[in-house]
Amino acid sequence: MKMGEIFTQLGSIIATLMFMRAILERYAPPQLKAFLEKHFTKAFNFLSPYIQITFNEFTGERLMRSEAYSAIETYLSSISSAQARRMKADVLKNSSHPLVLTMDDNEEVADAYKGVKIWWASGKIISKVQTLSFQHMINDEKRYYTLKFHKKDRDFVIKLYLDHVMKEGKAIRVKNRQRKLYTNNGPSWSHVLFEHPATFQTLAMDLDKKRDIVDDLLVFSYGEGFYSRIGRAWKRGYLLYGPPGTGKSTMIAAMANLLRYDVYDLELTSVKDNTELKKLLISASSKSIVVIEDIDCSADLTGQRGKKRDKKEHEQEEPADNAKNVSKVTLSGLLNFIDGLWSACGGERLIVFTTNHVEKLDPALIRRGRMDKHIELSYCSFEGFKILARNYLGLEHHDLFGRIEVLLGEIKITPADVAENLMPKGAGGNVETCLKILISVLEQERDELYLD
Incomplete structure (x- = not known):
C-alpha cells in the first residue's frame, strides 16, 4: 500500500471517530458518555501524529503562580500581538512597558524555532466551587497553555525549544521591568525607581578604558555556563578608586543601565552585625549590583586589624548607649559573603566598592578573586x-x-x-x-x- 493511501485511510478513520464523538456527546447517557470519552481520547492520541504538553497557571494547591506559565506568557506576548485575532490587554506594575497584550482564551498561535513549527493555544477551565459560608457557588477559573508539536520533534522540543522559551521569556521580563534603587533600612531594604540617565556613551573617560570595561561587563552577563563549568559563583567584584569628583557613582549608574540591573546601595554603618548583613545580602535579587560606597569609611574595614587590641580599653570607656549604635560588622563577615560559602546565593551579581583612598583598604578585601577588576578613575583628560x-x-x-x-x-x-x-x-x-x-x-x- 502506498504512503498516500495510508494517510487517506488514516484521515477517514479520524473523521469517522470525530463524527461518532459528536453524536455520542449529544445523545449518549452521562455514564456511557464518560466511558466512551475516555477510550475515544486514547484512540485519538494513538492515531494522532502530534504530542501535547499542558502548562497550568498555578502549581500545587493554587498557592503559587507557575514560573513556567509566566515565562511562556511573556514569550508569547509579541507572537500574540502579531497573530492572534482576540487578545487581552493588561497593565503590569513595575514595567517600562506597562500595557501588555496576550492572546485571549481559546486562541492559537504558531511559532517556529530552527525550522521546527510549534503551536501554542490558551485555554481556561471553569468549575463551580462552594464558598466558605456554604451558601453560594463561585466560578473557579484555571488557565493554561498547551504546546502541540509533531512526534518526530519530541527530543528537539523538550531538550532545546522549551529551554529557549524559558530563557527568552525571563530575559524579556527583565528587559521590560522598571529597575529599582534599594537602600538598607535596618534589617530590610526599601526602594525607589532607578532613573539615573548615565550611560557609557556619556561617561567622560578614555575610550579604550571604557571599551575594556563594557566588554568585561558583557562577558560576565553572558557567562552563566562558564562560571558553572569552572565551579565559581556567578558574581564579579569591581573596585572603583580615585579622587572625589572623578565619576565613581556615575560609573555605577552606567553599569546598571548597560546590564539593566537593580542597584542595592548598602550602608554598612547602619548594619547591626554580621548576621544582619547576611540577611540583607541574601535577600538582594539576582541581576543586581551591590554597592558599598566609600568603603574606607565604612565600619572597621580599613585593614588596621593590628590596632584592635589597643582600641579595647578605649572602647570599654565609651558610654553604653554609644556602644549599642556601633556597627559590629567585621571584615571576615563581609569577606564570607564576597568570597565564601554564601557568595553563590542570589546569582548573577556584581559587587562594587568605591574609595577615595585605596591605600587604606585591607589587602585581603581587594585582592583579585574578590575585587576582580580594579578601575582607577582619575582626573579629566x-x-x-x-x-x-x-x-x-x-x-x-x-x-x-x-x-x-x-x-x-x-x-x-x-x-x-x-x-x-x-x-x-x-x-x-x-x-x-x-x-x-x-x-x-x-x-x-x-x-x-x-x-x-
Whole structure:
C-alpha cells in the first residue's frame, strides 16, 4: 500500500471517530458518555501524529503562580500581538512597558524555532466551587497553555525549544521591568525607581578604558555556563578608586543601565552585625549590583586589624548607649559573603566598592578573586573633555579645543569640575562663553600650581 493511501485511510478513520464523538456527546447517557470519552481520547492520541504538553497557571494547591506559565506568557506576548485575532490587554506594575497584550482564551498561535513549527493555544477551565459560608457557588477559573508539536520533534522540543522559551521569556521580563534603587533600612531594604540617565556613551573617560570595561561587563552577563563549568559563583567584584569628583557613582549608574540591573546601595554603618548583613545580602535579587560606597569609611574595614587590641580599653570607656549604635560588622563577615560559602546565593551579581583612598583598604578585601577588576578613575583628560563638550555643548570641535588640551596636560582637574564650568550660565551662556570660562579656570589653577 502506498504512503498516500495510508494517510487517506488514516484521515477517514479520524473523521469517522470525530463524527461518532459528536453524536455520542449529544445523545449518549452521562455514564456511557464518560466511558466512551475516555477510550475515544486514547484512540485519538494513538492515531494522532502530534504530542501535547499542558502548562497550568498555578502549581500545587493554587498557592503559587507557575514560573513556567509566566515565562511562556511573556514569550508569547509579541507572537500574540502579531497573530492572534482576540487578545487581552493588561497593565503590569513595575514595567517600562506597562500595557501588555496576550492572546485571549481559546486562541492559537504558531511559532517556529530552527525550522521546527510549534503551536501554542490558551485555554481556561471553569468549575463551580462552594464558598466558605456554604451558601453560594463561585466560578473557579484555571488557565493554561498547551504546546502541540509533531512526534518526530519530541527530543528537539523538550531538550532545546522549551529551554529557549524559558530563557527568552525571563530575559524579556527583565528587559521590560522598571529597575529599582534599594537602600538598607535596618534589617530590610526599601526602594525607589532607578532613573539615573548615565550611560557609557556619556561617561567622560578614555575610550579604550571604557571599551575594556563594557566588554568585561558583557562577558560576565553572558557567562552563566562558564562560571558553572569552572565551579565559581556567578558574581564579579569591581573596585572603583580615585579622587572625589572623578565619576565613581556615575560609573555605577552606567553599569546598571548597560546590564539593566537593580542597584542595592548598602550602608554598612547602619548594619547591626554580621548576621544582619547576611540577611540583607541574601535577600538582594539576582541581576543586581551591590554597592558599598566609600568603603574606607565604612565600619572597621580599613585593614588596621593590628590596632584592635589597643582600641579595647578605649572602647570599654565609651558610654553604653554609644556602644549599642556601633556597627559590629567585621571584615571576615563581609569577606564570607564576597568570597565564601554564601557568595553563590542570589546569582548573577556584581559587587562594587568605591574609595577615595585605596591605600587604606585591607589587602585581603581587594585582592583579585574578590575585587576582580580594579578601575582607577582619575582626573579629566582631553578625551574626557571632548565627551563632556559633546554632552553639554553639542560640540565635536572648536578653535579653543587646542588651548584646553594644553592646559589639561599641565594641571589636574576632575571631570565634575570641568562639567560645572561647561554648564551654560543664564540666557547669555553660549558655546564660546562656556569654553572661555573653562579656560579661565584652568589658567587660574595652573598659576596657583606654579606659585606653590
